[in-house]
Amino acid sequence: MKVLRTLWGLLVDDGRLASILLVALIVAAIVSSAHLHLLGAGVIWLGLIVALWVSVAHQWRLKRNKTK
Amino acid sequence: MNGFALGSTLLGTGVEFIEALTIVLAVGAVRGFKSALLGALAAVVLLAVLVGIIGAPLVSVMHILWLQMIIGLFMLLFGIRWLRKAILRYAGLKALHNEAESYQKELERQKAAGKSGGSFDRFAFATTFGGTFLEGLEAIFIVLTFGLSSHSMSSAILGALIATVVVVLLGVAARRPLSTIPENTMKFVVGVMLTAFGSFWLGESFRVTWPQGELSVVYLVATLVLVSLLLVARAKRVVASSQANIDDHSVEVHGR
Numbered sequence: 001m002k003v004l005r006t007l008w009g010l011l012v013d014d015g016r017l018a019s020i021l022l023v024a025l026i027v028a029a030i031v032s033s034a035h036l037h038l039l040g041a042g043v044i045w046l047g048l049i050v051a052l053w054v055s056v057a058h059q060w061r062l063k064r065n066k067t068k
Numbered sequence: 069m070n071g072f073a074l075g076s077t078l079l080g081t082g083v084e085f086i087e088a089l090t091i092v093l094a095v096g097a098v099r100g101f102k103s104a105l106l107g108a109l110a111a112v113v114l115l116a117v118l119v120g121i122i123g124a125p126l127v128s129v130m131h132i133l134w135l136q137m138i139i140g141l142f143m144l145l146f147g148i149r150w151l152r153k154a155i156l157r158y159a160g161l162k163a164l165h166n167e168a169e170s171y172q173k174e175l176e177r178q179k180a181a182g183k184s185g186g187s188f189d190r191f192a193f194a195t196t197f198g199g200t201f202l203e204g205l206e207a208i209f210i211v212l213t214f215g216l217s218s219h220s221m222s223s224a225i226l227g228a229l230i231a232t233v234v235v236v237l238l239g240v241a242a243r244r245p246l247s248t249i250p251e252n253t254m255k256f257v258v259g260v261m262l263t264a265f266g267s268f269w270l271g272e273s274f275r276v277t278w279p280q281g282e283l284s285v286v287y288l289v290a291t292l293v294l295v296s297l298l299l300v301a302r303a304k305r306v307v308a309s310s311q312a313n314i315d316d317h318s319v320e321v322h323g324r
Contacts, residue, residue: 013149021148029274040276044267045288048148049295055152056299059161060306 016058020051070220077227080210083282084203085235091199091265093242094258097249099192106188107196115204126212132205133273139198140269146195147262154256155296159303195262202269207231256296264288 024047032040096104118126156162215224268285271278278284
């Protein structure tokens with residue numbers, strides 16, 4: 001139960017980060033199963049960057065809107 | 069003695085052991101070495117028992133892809149969460165962790181709970197257990213492959229033993245310098261490491277083709293560091309301009 005709560009905590013900590021990452025992983029798995037193995041690696045790579053960027057950018061937008 | 073089997077196993081298992089050592093050192097430096105080392109030791113003992121019971125057929129018995137998927141997902145989720153928090157702290161979007169204050173709080177919490185310090189850290193244990201188990205399993209595959217193909221299992225085992233001693237000595241030497249690194253920097257490094265290893269293993273479990281194999285972990289680390297530095301620089305500019313807005317506003321209010 002505690003493990004599930006920890007995992008849920010990870011997901012709700014930042015929904016954007018978790019959902020983009022999850023989509024990237026699913027796409028990578030599908031692409032790789034379609035024998036596009038190198039593209040699969042690229043999707044994971046790109047997914048990491050986009051997920052991080054969107055998550056942190058959301059935080060600085062919140063900060064900017066608060067001070068306007 | 070077979071030089072080819074010894075050399076190949078020494079290099080092959082050396083790479084795997086260094087990867088495991090990186091995880092143990094990084095997690096140990098942030099969460100405490102006691103639980104981190106216990107996790108690694110538990111993985112080594114379990115692997116030794118498995119090899120003792122099953123022997124060479126272990127290669128076909130263990131489904132490494134499932135292990136990579138489960139351990140990789142666990143590491144990726146924890147790693148990227150830490151990395152995000154470290155970026156936010158560097159950029160000033162989140163308050164820096166006050167180490168002295170949190171140490172005092174932890175001490176008080178343990179006193180209230182009637183515990184005597186050095187508590188067991190499940191996260192550190194699980195992370196180093198997973199990492200060491202996976203890398204150890206790969207090292208066993210290397211030993212078995214080279215040992216069986218060269219008909220010289222003793223040379224392959226000797227190569228792995230030498231690699232073990234070298235990597236353990238490296239770990240002992242690197243432990244002290246690591247303890248002097250600030251907490252947020254250490255968390256940043258651990259976040260990058262766990263994210264890189266986690267995504268690499270998840271990719272392996274999906275059978276993606278990583279360019280230049282395990283060297284891709286280095287490329288992933290480099291990409292994550294670069295993106296993080298860009299994010300910190302950009303976020304710092306936003307924080308600075310927001311602060312300037314607040315200052316302008318307060319000057320206007322006081323001027324009236």
